[in-house]
Amino acid sequence: MFPLKASSNKRFSILRRRIMHAVACSDIDRSIILVFQSRAFLGLLADQFKHLNVIAACEGESEAITALQKQRVGLMVAGDQLKEGRITSLGTRATKIQPNLRMMGILQDPISSHRCTQFHALIADADIGVDEFPVYQGLMAMLTNTQYRSTGILELHAALDLATNSDGSSAIQLTPREHDILRCYSMGLTNREAAQTLGLSTYTVQTYSSDLLAKLGVKNRQKALLKAVSLGISKIAS
The missing domain is CATH 1.10.10.10 (Winged helix-like DNA-binding domain superfamily/Winged helix DNA-binding domain)
Structure with a gap:
């Protein structure tokens, strides 16, 4: 899912070690919920986050909200293409249920990113696989309670600011x-x-x-x- 170039293996290893250290040091609940319409994508992400406790893989907003109501969750990764519901309302509802939840959004349509203000990490789908390893950078942002925006999101926001001015x-x-x-x-x-x-x-x-x-x-x-x-x-x- 995240192809590596030979020249980037070392940087990936360093980032991976940093993530494992953050997982070990963070007091956040290590459980994670995945929310995507694509079952194949859910499976691939579950494999990527196997060092965490994946407690639910949901295809829509309502299913994810039900899971959040039943069990405490530390992290959530959601896409903007859902079988039912919207990522924006999911983020709002999820944080009302669990205020300390940390979230990552993976967006096929980056233009919706300006409405995902609750998310610690926002990643343009087109950026997945690049040398910066945005999914892992996003995970790091969630674990450390910081903010991350992938290159495609940042470029879009810059274009929006330029056009608005x-x-x-x-x-x-x-x-x-x-x-x-x-x-x-x-x-x-x-x-x-x-x-x-x-x-x-x-x-x-x-x-x-x-x-x-x-x-x-x-x-x-x-x-x-x-x-x-x-x-x-x-x-x-x-």
């Missing part, structure tokens, strides 16, 4: 229907699914979508969401 927001005005299309983007709907949701034809949705991308000056949905949120002209539903 620009003067372009007042020049872009979206129609109500274009806001609808953005919300469909944020939900991950295809054009056909968006058409069914909005009661429009697929062709009409495609036309609105093309107009929206042109108005924002971008070429794909991800960049459209990023620019709309960064300019403050759209609030994507949490």
Whole structure:
């Protein structure tokens, strides 16, 4: 899951030793709960964290909340693609149940990272496997009660800050229907699914979508969401 380059083996060994030392020295409960839609990913993460006590591997928010209500847990690692529920509400509910819980989020859609303020570590899925070993860095942050953001998350936040400080927001005005299309983007709907949701034809949705991308000056949905949120002209539903 986390391929290593020969030149990085030494750094990985050092980080691994630091983690084991942190596990031994930390007074935090060593139990961990994993929350991901993918069973395969759950299995891979359980293997990565085998030196901890993995007490539950859940596919959705409700299942994870039930597990947290039944047993004290020290750590939680969750993805933003869940069988049911959202990582943002999971983080809020989880910390209300167990205020001392330390959490890591692994995000396929990094744009949601600005809403995951409760998480000690946030990692862009695309960063997994790089030489910095972000999952292990995130684990270290949880164990030491510090904060870690992977490279992809930091670059996204920098882009958001740059765009927010620009003067372009007042020049872009979206129609109500274009806001609808953005919300469909944020939900991950295809054009056909968006058409069914909005009661429009697929062709009409495609036309609105093309107009929206042109108005924002971008070429794909991800960049459209990023620019709309960064300019403050759209609030994507949490």
